């Protein structure tokens with residue numbers, strides 16, 4: 001091959017290498033980097049086209065810049081070929097003669113004796129119309145061992161170089177002029193190619209480092225938000241969603257939204273976009289919401305789609321962090337609720353003891369007052385006025401005795417007389433007395449009884465009392481009429497009675513106090529504040545429990561659970577059962 005004088009000095013080659021490395025320092029995306037570098041090299045070398053066949057971290061890319069009226073650049077990611085030995089690119093499936101030559105160059109490293117292949121494995125030819133004879137031992141499958149590249153480019157220079165430790169890539173310089181490259185230039189272009197290999201690794205490291213820094217800044221920001229004392233969940237979500245766009249590759253077109261249950265918060269400028277990445281927020285195997293990151297405008301696709309693999313990992317991590325926050329909040333709420341319940345039960349037990357003592361102390365003097373008043377009335381010849389007054393004393397004493405009886409039920413001083421009973425029957429009997437009162441007050445009564453409800457062991461008259469107290473309260477809460485639903489069902493070894501009204505409802509403060517003896521919101525003649533205390537005393541002495549839900553204006557729902565006969569009844573209950 002005829003030597004052509006060197007177009008550029010070694011100094012200029014070294015300047016080009018520096019420019020390539022400086023470009024790598026900028027940490028720009030692969031496509032932008034390759035396009036910029038191709039332009040530099042084409043301008044520098046004066047060739048008409050520059051092709052790169054790159055292998056980087058097990059992925060194959062092909063880029064080409066062609067000199068025309070303008071410089072046209074394109075890059076493609078070549079899908080992985082199964083079973084292809086990872087060091088070979090292009091693989092054994094090479095189709096055109098140029099591809100076969102490329103495969104031969106890569107596979108014959110260290111270089112073969114083919115003319116145009118120098119010690120470092122580069123190949124060049126000054127007239128592509130000529131036939132080339134590959135050595136008989138070539139691993140590339142050929143018919144007759146000859147290839148002819150042909151085409152519009154007369155001169156071709158192919159240089160292999162490594163990216164990283166073992167990934168072999170090729171750079172192809174193409175010129176329409178024959179004998180464009182001189183042998184003396186080859187080592188200098190090889191130097192450029194080797195620098196390109198280093199620059200490609202450096203570029204990737206720079207990009208990866210910058211993305212990692214963004215990712216960690218985001219995660220550190222979230223950790224700081226979550227650690228803030230007294231911060232509300234809404235504030236956590238809002239602050240977190242604002243940290244997301246800067247952590248993505250194109251912050252200027254990125255927006256985000258976090259949705260939890262029915263609440264959603266958005267990063268500034270939220271709008272529907274062209275590409276969307278989502279991760280679900282899963283708490284205790286239940287999907288509670290999602291994190292969404294959106295690109296508002298189209299951007300050139302990356303090797304792995306519109307988003308980086310690291311970005312997919314990041315959004316998953318953010319969703320998991322939010323799930324953890326939700327889980328922790330839920331646990332804290334549960335614990336606080338349980339503590340409040342314990343405190344409440346404790347308070348009621350103390351009041352119960354106190355009430356029992358007072359009732360006991362009052363019972364005796366009250367008995368004397370009642371007895372003597374009744375005795376005195378038997379005297380004949382009492383003035384009418386005195387007789388009336390004595391009757392008033394008797395009435396008041398009887399009323400006081402009723403209250404004391406209720407207090408004793410609440411304090412569980414009156415042991416229940418238990419038998420096997422059907423709750424459906426008890427409820428039916430209880431309604432019987434109050435049905436007409438409901439009708440008078442314009443209240444619709446709805447029964448939802450579970451047929452064949454399992455039996456319970458209970459004191460029927462005490463359960464009647466429970467039912468009457470609950471229904472009277474419901475009637476009083478619906479002065480303008482409404483709907484009263486009585487429902488029975490069975491679950492988890494318990495029978496359940498639900499009494500639901502559409503009345504005035506209660507606020508949180510009232511709800512907290514309803515089981516406390518003498519707590520009432522009613523007028524003196526309407527309520528004593530003992531109805532629900534008695535209900536509580538009776539249900540507790542039956543080994544059961546009560547739940548109340550209510551909101552102002554939204555009615556009230558009382559749910560009573562009692563153990564099914566033979567299901568988890570306590571020793572105390574069984575003992576009480578035997579007493580009866």
Ligand code: ADP
Pocket residue numbers: 469473474477501503504505506510514515519520521522526527528529530531532533555556
């Ligand atoms: P009383 O009915 O004598 O006031 P209770 O112990 O039965 O005493 O009830 C305590 C308080 O609970 C009532 O004063 C009322 O404020 C509230 N309450 C009970 N049941 C209901 C209900 N179904 N709807 C609204 N408030 C209720």
